[in-house]
Amino acid sequence: MAENLSENPRRSEPAELPAAVAAPRSRRTVQLVWLIPLIAALVGGWLAIRSVLDRGPVITISFKTAEGLEAGKSKLKFKDVDIGQVSRVVLAPDLSSVIVTAELVKGSDTHLHEDTQFWVVRPRISGGSVSGIGTLLSGAYIGVGIGKSKEARSEFTGLEVPPIFSTDAAGREFVLHSPDLGSLDYGSPVFFRRLQVGQITGYDLDKNGKGVTLRVFVNAPYDQYVSSNTRFWHASGVDLSLNASGITLDTQSMVSILLGGLAFQTPTSSSPLPPAAPNAVFQLFANRVEAMKHPDTIVDRFTMIFTESLRGLVPGAVVDFRGIAVGEVVSINTRFDPVKGTITLPVEINYFPERFTAREAAGPRTGRAARDPKAMTNMLVGRGLRAQLRTGNLLTGQLYIALDVFPDAPKAKIDWSTTPPEFPTVVGSLQDLQNSLTSIARKLDKMDFEGIGANLQQTLKTATKMMTALDTSVTELTPETKAVIVEARRTLDSADRALASDSPLLQDSRAMMSEIARAARAFRILADYLEQHPEALISGKKEENK
Amino acid sequence: MAGSQLIACHECDLMQREVPLPRGGVAFCGRCGAELYRSHPDSFERTLAFTVAAIFLFAIANAFPIVGVKLQGQVIQTTLFDTVRTLYSEDMKSVAVLVFVTAMLMPAIKLFALTYLYLPLRLGRAAPHFALVFRMLRAVHPWSMVEVFLLGILVSVIKLENLASVVPGIALWSFGALMLLMAALAAVFDPRGLWTRMEATR
């Protein structure tokens, strides 16, 4: 059609009409089809840019072992939310550790503080809890505890043991000193009124090796119950005590029986104190009783020298005053005096004077009963206050030291010149018996035997005089007296006959005696038999095989 | 030269004369019915455009995870290369190599060979070793199985759906788009036109 039109010579067009400009088809024309790669490029570029923009910070964490960690698989989780992924696991150049490179999600660089913690979560059974069971199925992951420090970091050292509490958990950490660790471990529970309120977060042997320092974390809101006079004690195991009210079994929980734990309480007697500051230091007591004792802030030390054997007295034995423990034995030594050539056994004790203070009167204020303790002690000793060894337990022969007032005790004084001062003692109860006998002998010794002799002589003289007077009166009574005497002789004769060896009375009693002797023998045989065959009581005597 | 107007069917070796085709027409062998050549409008431009687009998509498909499986609150994602690596480490080296070659290596070679052939020609000159690269392109052709791979992904996704929730990744979509582009590419690719154009530059 177009050809026809253009070639149609029907219309005679003026030659002066301008011809349309024909341009060859441009090779550079961008065709519509190029939209497809353009879109693909845009999408790809956008994805690439986004993935670059979304790329979070890259951190390295060093661990002792990479057990369970897999590059490209293992995640980093904070509160169980993925915040990153392990991208590379390599050995450190010195082979001492593994270095884990992890890529975090965008925006997490604000969480990378100096005290941000990393640890590997694997299945773990410890501290009364089984954790990380989920990782049995999913494989290990790296737990993250975001710190509070302002200092930013990108290289971390991972924890080998997961922290017990997350760094953001509310609560406070306290420091405990204990002579030993007992059965405690990371994660051992801390109880308050049998509620689990915290955990042990760490422990260390003291530098000098003389004790253990534990760190415990008490969760909020329970941490407010820890004040400066709160007592901590080992709640490990079972505390079985026998007392006047019967047997008392005291435990915190099954968990603590199995795994150990701590408990704390603030003595009710003391008035409320403000909550303790974080990282406050406390003493860890062995048990509740010890922990809840009134704290002895004042300690006086004395030496006591006993003359008797100290078998049964051990360090830690009680020093008591009429049943109240007022101190304890610290050490038992031997001392050889080269001058006198004697061996003495000085016993050192700790004496807690506050226990004599009337608690009611003193209230929270504790202190000594007297202004001048030295004069007070001197006065008491002057009145007869002495130390004495006593047997606490007849079965075991345990000894304790009793302080008591012995008004009859020989006068003695405290020797303040020695350190520690020497407290006068009196001998113990058994020794006392011995002493009483001695004192009886001493008393006998002191008796006025000459005076008694003189008295006796006088008495004899008086008797002689009386006899002579009697002699004269007897002669006057003779006929009757003779008759009485004859009578008496006859009576005596008949008695004599009755008691003669062949008299029937004697014969009867002799037969009875032998009868009894036989019965006794038979009884002994029976007893012997029963001893060997006690079943004979029930089954009867068996015929003996011959 | 006789060949300029004559064509031999590649399947039955029948000699035929070439006929001009309308736009979008296809020439078939008169005896066995095999497709001899097609005339696609702007075949050259479109092939290059599709190739470039496919390269981008291919890059996306390989860089991003294909699917993720959410299980126990944990997402396991896998890229194509992760799959190959897992198979390799599971001591299935032959299968790993097969997957790697058919789903990654061969499509990559195909796309880069196409770009290598078309892009310099678009700028008016033939690339060196043109014939060699062309032969490589033809050799690679049967082994590029992007479409089969895509179907494999879909089947495994449905299979895993019973076990866990499956999260499709970016690469899954781009594999889908790549499959479409590859099909379009196969439709517009015209080796005869390519050679004509190449010879024109000489």
Add this chain to the structure above:
Amino acid sequence: MTAPVTAASLGLLGCHVCGQLSRGAAHSHDACCPRCGAPLHSRKPDSIARTWALLIAAMILYIPANLLPMMYTSSLFGSQADTIMSGVVYFWTSGSWYLALIIFFASILVPLLKMAVLLFLLVSVQMRSHWQPVQRARLYRLVEVIGRWSMLDVYVVAMIVSLVQLKALATILPGPGAMAFGAVVVLTIFAAMAFDPRLIWDPLEEERG
């Protein structure tokens, strides 16, 4: 209709790669395409023998591919070995009949069909059959197109194995069946490539010639 003239009968060689016709000896083995440099031959060398070898290998491997497990699934509840057929049955019984059809088609039917078609073509070519060359040529084209879809199951195994790495809960490992199956697919593709469809038509030429 004029008698068909083949390139070979004119002493021309059509390049497999670029389609260029060039003059050359029909059975020379050193000729190269003047345009693209590909080796030229009138018919693919040793086409029938190569196809036979590859096809027999594929058929032998097809047995373990179906009998050996494709996947080992070991979970907390025990372990299980899946063959191709048990996978199909599983999908069928669990209600995903479309998946069962896809897998059945791609993993069982396609390889079987492909091997059967190649076998038929080989036999017919060797018997110099004249029967329905157009239909046989179509079959060949069909084999070339659908053959690649058998790779489906290999990809499925690969994806599942790499996705289900749950350590203790469930681990899926590829089984030896996957390897055998992959080999079957590769071998049949090679066999189809080795087969020269022009051989289907050659008997017709010879009769006329």
